[in-house]
Amino acid sequence: MNIAEIRKSFPNIKAGQIYFNHASIGPLSVPVKETINSYFESRSLNLKQSFDVFLEADKSAKLRLGGMLNCRPNQLSWIGNVSDAMNVLVNGIDWGAGDRVILNDIEFPANVYPFLNLKSKGVEVDLVKSRNGIIKLEDIFSAVTEKTKLISISLVQFLSGFRTDIIELGMFCKEHGIIFSVDAIQAAGVVNTDVQEANVDFLAGGAHKWLMSLTGTSYLYISDKLNRIFKLSNVGWLSVKDPWHILDYNLELKPDAEKFQTGTMNVTGIVALNKSLEMFESVGFNNIEKLVLANTNYFIEKLTGIGIEPLLKNLPNKNKAGIVSFYVEKPERVLLSLQKKNIIGEIREGLIRMSPHFYNTKKEIKTVVNSISELI
Ligand SMILES: Cc1ncc(COP(=O)(O)O)c(C=O)c1O
Numbered sequence: 001m002n003i004a005e006i007r008k009s010f011p012n013i014k015a016g017q018i019y020f021n022h023a024s025i026g027p028l029s030v031p032v033k034e035t036i037n038s039y040f041e042s043r044s045l046n047l048k049q050s051f052d053v054f055l056e057a058d059k060s061a062k063l064r065l066g067g068m069l070n071c072r073p074n075q076l077s078w079i080g081n082v083s084d085a086m087n088v089l090v091n092g093i094d095w096g097a098g099d100r101v102i103l104n105d106i107e108f109p110a111n112v113y114p115f116l117n118l119k120s121k122g123v124e125v126d127l128v129k130s131r132n133g134i135i136k137l138e139d140i141f142s143a144v145t146e147k148t149k150l151i152s153i154s155l156v157q158f159l160s161g162f163r164t165d166i167i168e169l170g171m172f173c174k175e176h177g178i179i180f181s182v183d184a185i186q187a188a189g190v191v192n193t194d195v196q197e198a199n200v201d202f203l204a205g206g207a208h209k210w211l212m213s214l215t216g217t218s219y220l221y222i223s224d225k226l227n228r229i230f231k232l233s234n235v236g237w238l239s240v241k242d243p244w245h246i247l248d249y250n251l252e253l254k255p256d257a258e259k260f261q262t263g264t265m266n267v268t269g270i271v272a273l274n275k276s277l278e279m280f281e282s283v284g285f286n287n288i289e290k291l292v293l294a295n296t297n298y299f300i301e302k303l304t305g306i307g308i309e310p311l312l313k314n315l316p317n318k319n320k321a322g323i324v325s326f327y328v329e330k331p332e333r334v335l336l337s338l339q340k341k342n343i344i345g346e347i348r349e350g351l352i353r354m355s356p357h358f359y360n361t362k363k364e365i366k367t368v369v370n371s372i373s374e375l376i
Contacts, residue, residue: 001282003291006359009279018343018364023158023186023323023355026212028272035275036214039268054267061274068277068285069184069203069221070194077220077260078270082185085204085220086114086152088260089181091233097122099149104128104135108158111183115152123149133160133311133325137168150179155187159348160311161296161323161355163191170199179226185209185218189280190357191289191321201226207269210322210357213276217269222257236262283358291358292322298362299324299354302369306376311351325351334375343368 007013009029019027028036042050062073069076079085101115105127115125126148128139140151151173156163166182173180184193184205195203203221207213222230232253237243239259241252253259280288297317300310303326310326312319328334331352335345345354345368356365 001279003283003359006279006283007361010359016342018360018368020354020356020360020364020368021344021346022210022212022357023161023353024346025208025215026210026357028212028214029276029279031279032213032272032275036268036272039271050267053271057267057271057274058265061270061277064274064277064281065219067281068188068193070196071221074256074258075221075223075227077222077257078265079204079218079220079260080216080266081110081218082183082204082206083110083114085218086111086181086183088220088234089152089202089204090114090118092230093150093179094229094231095121095123095149098147099123100126100145100147102126102128102140102143102148102151104130104140104153106130106133106135106157106159107152107154108183111152111154130160130162133157134162134315134319135164137165137172140169141172144176144178148176148178150181152181152183154183154185155193156184156191156321156323158186158323159351159353160325161186161321161353162312162315163187163319163321165318166198166200170197173201174199186323187321189285189288190292192285195221195223207273207276211273211276211280212357213273214266214269216266217273220257220260222260227255227257232259234262235259238263288358292356293317293320295356295358295360295362295365296320296322296324299356299365299369302365303372306369306373308372308376322357323353323355325353328352328372328376334372337375338368338371341371343371 012019012027062076065076066073126143128143153164155166170180179201181202182200184203187193188205189211201223207217208215238261241254300313303310308326310324331347335347
């Protein structure tokens with residue numbers, strides 16, 4: 001599919017909307033919506049067929065996610081949301097009193113509370129201070145002590161859009177024997193998220209933002225190395241090797257990441273995500289990154305031209321992804337006025353956060369910046 005065809009498949013674009021809010025939730029394309037409807041049709045008419053649809057989508061979506069993340073499908077597990085994935089992580093590690101975790105002070109709380117909750121086990125959290133939305137690797141490195149057991153970070157920060165160089169950070173963690181965890185929900189499907197290249201031990205992401213699918217459909221990745229020492233806290237009937245000998249009660253766990261899938265999954269979400277990923281594959285993840293960065297750089301340039309200082313101004317491409325955030329006076333008034341023109345962005349923590357995707361255009365960005373210029 002080319003970009004023009006892709007744009008035609010989004011009803012909100014056809015209706016004249018400029019949608020720059022993928023960091024919150026992505027719109028559903030017509031093919032994704034039709035796939036969901038047809039799955040519902042089979043759920044009410046032909047249940048055998050609906051199960052086959054699920055099996056096929058499950059296999060295909062994991063292959064596609066594996067392609068996106070450069071991992072094997074059996075290193076991936078479905079899970080409800082990123083928060084649940086982070087809880088799987090914290091509960092699977094053998095913590096000792098005095099162990100420390102490094103986060104930072106602008107992380108989304110899904111990647112914070114599960115670690116703070118380890119206090120009762122004597123685990124302490126170090127919050128590295130960000131600098132105007134930027135997290136310097138040197139600040140993370142200097143927070144490390146010999147008790148640091150794990151570092152967790154969002155590849156792309158929800159608020160500032162800052163992209164951490166996870167290749168360098170992952171190498172550091174590997175060299176220091178630190179478990180490396182990545183929240184990729186603001187990055188996967190937008191910019192390179194290669195778990196091998198970055199030596200990632202654990203990663204979580206979700207379908208409803210940049211991957212433009214349904215809520216309640218998230219995934220986790222676990223490296224073979226971490227999987228070998230991982231203690232499974234939650235088990236269910238689908239965690240075992242032979243779930244269909246139902247009454248055997250043989251608690252022999254699946255060796256791979258599928259053991260994290262404790263029971264019946266969000267089938268609709270998986271079917272929808274599989275269809276959405278088809279579109280991403282047709283463009284290619286490398287091309288998507290190029291298109292997203294071209295949009296981000298153009299957006300930053302245009303905003304700078306009207307006297308606004310986006311947080312990521314002056315940063316190299318390796319620290320940027322799809323989010324462009326900036327301060328204006330009375331941001332609520334600005335956002336509301338934009339909404340009246342059918343331009344959709346977001347406010348987070350007093351910042352206007354815009355998040356166009358690869359299929360958004362320079363023309364749309366120009367329209368948005370012109371509208372902002374009239375308002376400030
Ligand atoms: C960085 C980041 N992580 C996680 C989430 C979502 O967490 P959950 O899937 O638990 O709702 C968001 C946004 O909602 C986010 O921006």
